[in-house]
Amino acid sequence: MSLLTTNTALVGRVTVAVDAMGGDFAPQATVIAALESLKRNEALSIILVGDQSKLEALLYLNFDKNTPLSGDMPIVSEVPDNPPLAPHLKTLFTAYKESGRLIIHHAPDVVLMSDRPSRALRRKQNSSMAIALQLVKDGVAGGCVSAGNTGALMLLGRSILGMCPGIDRPAITKKLPAPKGSCYVLDLGANVDSTAEHLYQFGLMGSILVETLEGIDKPRVALINVGEEEIKGSEQVRLASSMLVECDGINYVGYIEGSDLFNDVADVVVCDGFVGNIALKTGEGVAKLLYQSLFRIFEAHWYTRILGKLVIPLFRRLLKKIDPAKHNGALFIGLQGVVVKSHGNADAEAFSCAIDQAFNEVERKVPDMINSRLDELLF
Amino acid sequence: MSLLTTNTALVGRVTVAVDAMGGDFAPQATVIAALESLKRNEALSIILVGDQSKLEALLYLNFDKNTPLSGDMPIVSEVPDNPPLAPHLKTLFTAYKESGRLIIHHAPDVVLMSDRPSRALRRKQNSSMAIALQLVKDGVAGGCVSAGNTGALMLLGRSILGMCPGIDRPAITKKLPAPKGSCYVLDLGANVDSTAEHLYQFGLMGSILVETLEGIDKPRVALINVGEEEIKGSEQVRLASSMLVECDGINYVGYIEGSDLFNDVADVVVCDGFVGNIALKTGEGVAKLLYQSLFRIFEAHWYTRILGKLVIPLFRRLLKKIDPAKHNGALFIGLQGVVVKSHGNADAEAFSCAIDQAFNEVERKVPDMINSRLDELLF
CATH class of the missing domain: 3.40.718.10 (Isopropylmalate Dehydrogenase)
Structure with missing residues (x-):
């Protein structure tokens, strides 16, 4: 965590933690989406949370899965299901990593779509989803985005971030x-x-x-x-x-x-x-x-x-x-932090919209506003 | 009622009772719709249930509301809000009336959209809606159609027709x-x-x-x-x-x-x-x-x-x-009789679809089928 908090590229920028392993097309779609959002928003930094070897493999693996893996590849437990990145995206990935605006944060576990939310809460505290939420809780990231299991995201969000005072349950909302x-x-x-x-x-x-x-x-x-x-x-x-x-x-x-x-x-x-x-x-x-x-x-x-x-x-x-699909990204509100839920089957373009939503919410300090206005309305 | 049961034009035909006073454009839209449905289905007869003077006024009033009413017009309590029928429709109306396939059945009262269903049940037993349902109960009509108050139609339907055995509440359904x-x-x-x-x-x-x-x-x-x-x-x-x-x-x-x-x-x-x-x-x-x-x-x-x-x-x-709108007409099922609910704002074309739905349901004996099959499934 100390590495993250001393990163100068994060200072003065909005930082969004991305659950890189959630959704049907992860991690390829989430990584490409992160690159797209970084390109669009100069004031954005992203922490990609997920299996470090899988994420880095996107950079090193060749397009053809059957090609023998090159020598400079890190040891990966398995070849990812999604093909690795196109050359220009690899270049972009490397450049953002070097500038410090894109950080990979390792998470050893993943919440599956088939996991019961209550099981995820008990057993998946080391998942990419839980760690992304924890980065928000710790103030390292302003908000987070996941295309993973909605029920788990809600339960983990409640447990890690806590609720706004006066609100019993988070709600999911989006602009029609x-x-x-x-x-x-x-x-x-x-x-x-x-x-x-x-x-x-x-x-x-x-x-x-x-x-x-x-x-x-x-x-x-x-x-x-x-x-x-x-x-x-x-x-x-x-x-x-x-x-x-x-x-x-x-x-x-x-x-x-x-x-x-x-x-x-x-x-x-x-x-x-x-x-x-x-x-x-x-x-x-x-x-x-x-x-x-x-x-x-x-x-x-x-x-x-x-x-x-x-x-x-x-x-x-x-x-x-x-x-x-072009308006992907639903907001979880009522939590003490910005949490955006992407459609599970979002492609990179759609997932990138969800990252933008989180960026926008963090920039406008939505949870702070909800807290202070609720205070006026309820107490 | 005796007049209706001895009408030879009803014999061998499917008879549908139409609540002529229900809906935003009644009675004009309901009457035109009835004429359209009669034209389309040779095997159909219709009983128009409503304020007789208002219904007949459609035949006699001239197009221009400001024209002095002609001598052969019956005494009407007020001029209807809707303009009277076009000349060719007046001719059609008269022809169907004379053939006995279109019958006007007087109902002194109307269920308003603003009526609470419970009030309609207590106070509106002489409404066009209640009488249309009663004609079904008495076996004079095979089914009925209304574009009026949905809640009232459900309560009156339950009370007048009764429920299929084993079914607690009627449901509204339609084909998407x-x-x-x-x-x-x-x-x-x-x-x-x-x-x-x-x-x-x-x-x-x-x-x-x-x-x-x-x-x-x-x-x-x-x-x-x-x-x-x-x-x-x-x-x-x-x-x-x-x-x-x-x-x-x-x-x-x-x-x-x-x-x-x-x-x-x-x-x-x-x-x-x-x-x-x-x-x-x-x-x-x-x-x-x-x-x-x-x-x-x-x-x-x-x-x-x-x-x-x-x-x-x-x-x-x-x-x-x-x-x-072209598939207007939702079916109330679970009642001991065919009841079709039209959208309140249906025009004549749409209301005519609802009449056709009732015709179809009566012809296929839907309530009988539900009764006998439920008997197999539940008891």
Whole structure:
């Protein structure tokens, strides 16, 4: 740890600890993503946390797995599943390492996707995920990013970082991409069976988050509910609504429906994690389905294929603007530190977005803001 | 009632009772929809249930609201908000009335969107909604359709028609439009806070429904849940899963995520009504957003406008195939009778789809099938 704290390249920069071993395409995708983010943000330093030999092997191994390993390669326990880096990325990797903006921090263990969160908590304190969190706790890194096991990240995060006072459970949130008036939805899956009190706390945290990250004064906070004319929601939702109504510090605007998520009627949308997760994934499913159908339209005839060639580039711009994959990176809030969760199947480009999110949150001191504003609102 | 039961035009036909006063555009949209459905289905008869004077006024009033009312108009309490029918529709209306395939059945009262369901149950037994349900109960109509208050429709439906034995609560379901492998999702909002037992019953009913309506043998039944690697769902969902695993009569395939709804992995997807409602409406919101964005793409330049003119007709075909509005009509299942709920803001075309759904369900004797198959599965 002392090596890290005396590193001069970290001074005056935002340092993000990256769980280099988490996600379907780790460590290759996480390493390339780190290089991309370092290129984009001059004020960023990254600590890659993971199996040192595997990470360094990315630099030394040749493209062809079958080629005999060269003499200057460190001893690795096994050849990584992902091919090593392209030559220009190897050069970049080496340069950032030498400048001190990219540091490899060894972690002997990995949290598996199949690990039960409670097992990870007991047994995986030496995992890349746990050590990345510990670097945040120790103040070496400002925040961390992982594409690994969500449940484990939540439990380890709670245990290592602790909670903001007045908050019972962390929530996962992200900004829903929309052409205008996008909103943050929370919770997106950290909690199932949220009580009214939890929903209320999500509302408070969401409001502070959006104020801090987006610079919106008095963001509109809404609760998601079933249609007006239906039996209006569960006991918990109605109770949470009455608690939010009575809270002077936030701008509660009442119930909204799922279809209103894209209608610029709220900046913060509160729901239980089960509901939020299913809604988000259904929305992503619809978007994917529509794009596939659109592209298929142009395959029908020779003239539609020509039309397609002209039109598809226009679509791609739209796709980039609203495709959830390009907005990868969900924020765990309520923890005493910045923790960003990437999609497990994020590629390097998407994972790099998640690193940028962490950078942004650290720079804007989100946990400090949540702590101090909660103090005003709750105590 | 005797007039209806002796009507020879009803014999050998499927009769659907239409709540002519329910929905945002009633009675004009409901009446036009009835005419459309009658035109499409030779084997259909319709009983329009509603304020007789208002319904007949559609025939007699002139287009211009300000024109003095003509002498042959019946006395109406007030001029309807919607303009009366176009001349060719008036002709059609008269012709179907004379043939006996379209009958007006007077109902003095209306359930308002703002009515609490419990109030509708106590006070609105003479509403168009309640009388339409009563016509089903009495065997005069095979099924009914309403675009009115969903909660009231559920409570009145339970009270007037009763439940299938072994089923505690009705569920709302509909087929999610997809290019291939579409599935029925239930519940979509009739029940919030469903227990494991309720979810289990939804699975049974959904399986029988899809077998009957779609002719799929042993439909794949799935439970919706949060991602594999997350804390896997609520207590209820896990308990419902273990109940479904143990049921030999249905083909339970386990958990799916929101994004799998369009991946042809299940024919029946079970969830709590709160979750289903929010997921469906979020999906609709995404679809609408994408279409609006697509159309906007072409507005940018003169050459993209020309491209748009060529491409948009291709889109419209896709839109027609998967736009939820064109698949209007959700089924209330678990009741002893066919009840179809239309979107409140359905126009005539969409409402007509809901009538067709009821026609289809009655023709395939869905409630009888559910009763007899439940008897095999449960008792």
